[in-house]
Amino acid sequence: MKKYLIPFLLLSGCSLFEDTKLVDIKDIEGPCTIVLADGTGIVSNGNIEFSKRTQAITYRDEAGKIWSLFKEDYTSYSCD
Numbered sequence: 001m002k003k004y005l006i007p008f009l010l011l012s013g014c015s016l017f018e019d020t021k022l023v024d025i026k027d028i029e030g031p032c033t034i035v036l037a038d039g040t041g042i043v044s045n046g047n048i049e050f051s052k053r054t055q056a057i058t059y060r061d062e063a064g065k066i067w068s069l070f071k072e073d074y075t076s077y078s079c080d
Contacts, residue, residue, distance in 0.1 A: 024051055024053040025052075028079050030048060031046070032047075032059070036069075036075070037073055044059040
């Protein structure tokens with residue numbers, strides 16, 4: 001009976017991430033170009049993170065500072 005308890009707990013633990021929406025983040029390999037709403041562009045040398053739920057993009061600038069852009073802040077993005 002104990003040998004079935006651990007796999008059951010592991011599988012039930014996975015549903016916790018779905019309930020808290022932690023699985024909606026997609027890590028995209030960079031470099032990436034983000035076109036802002038005003039037509040200017042930002043180039044991210046590293047990876048970006050895209051939230052499927054909120055459509056927010058998170059990236060790091062050249063100095064390593066983290067920035068987030070929300071759907072109204074950008075029009076598109078593309079990554080190599």
